[in-house]
Amino acid sequence: MHSCARVCSDERVGPEELTELVAIARRHYVDGVSRVDIGNERGLSRFKVGRILQAAREAGIVRIEVRAPAGIDYELSEELRLRYGLRRALAVQAADETRVRGPLGQVAGELLREVVTGDDVLGIDCGRTLREMTGHLGGIAGCDVVQITGMGGALGDTATDITRVVSEASGGRVFSLFAPIVVADSRTAEAMRSHRAFRSTFAAYARVTKAVVAIGAWSHELSQIPALIGDEETARFAASGVVGETGALLLDAEGRRVLGLDARRVAISEAQLRAVPDVIGVGGGRGKTTAVHAILTSGLLNSVVTDVHLARRLLRRR
Secondary structure (H helix, E strand, C coil), rough: HHHHHHHHHCCCHHHHHHHHHHHHHHHHHHHCHHHHHHHHHHHHCCCHHHHHHHHHCCCCCCCCCCCCCCCCCCCHHHHHHHHHHCCEEEEECCCCCHHHHHHHHHHHHHHHHHCCCCCCCCEECHEEEEEHHHHHHCCCCCCEECECCCCCCCCCCHHHHHHHHHHCCCCCCCCCCCCCCCCCCHHHHHHHHCCCHHHHHHHHHHHCCCEEECCCCCCCCCCCCHHHHHHHHHHHHCCCCCEECCCCEECCCCCCCCCHHHHHEECCHHHHHCCCCCEEEEEECCHHHHHHHHHHHHHHCEEEEEEEEHHHHHHCCC
């Protein structure tokens, strides 16, 4: 009786047969030799080699273990991806969900280094987490970088600041937008959009192939937009159902667009953003669950980088 059958049964297997079985298993799983080549070495068919390898697994001689590197919960990521029908979802490990910007920024930066090519035109939004991302872009492909939203937030966190740092890392051309993301009225916004200093930037929006955007919840602490429009208007939008935003594109809890700021935005339009083939949203921490759900439901992006705590809350939603 061959070692395959004997190992799978209760019969005692001798040292010669065990030695052969272990040797074949090592050749395949450790040395990477194909079943056909192992069969040629030992005068066996590839089917018999396959049965021997199966017997080794069933007997516990071979144990196959998939170990994911620390930093990302891969099972949770896959659940989140499937729940929202995304291209990719990354649920980042964070011990303290009040301090998630560093871990999210690191993973977002590593993701851009992985997926961006020299043929891409990379669109950049503003935000504190995206600023953290800029420290993890070493080795990113040499692509053009486009600022897709006007300026907002503190010095260093604006889209202009972040775009400049990203372009320095990539070495490609940079298309900046030295204007506020939201202005007082539609006439001012139109004047900004048509200003000759910004024409090349707005023209580049049609060429953006990948974009990374921040996800903001509708509060002064979790979005840069309320500080630009004031408390009264912020409260009015909250009363109308706004729970979150990305690039001052407002959303209600069901992911429906609220158009209140669109005419005053100096940024990529909703239609242009939806036309970008690969849009990665970054956002996490306490207070952003409803906002992240809204933007994932809206279809404005196809990928998300968030923390494991928020991901679990999203998956518990009905």
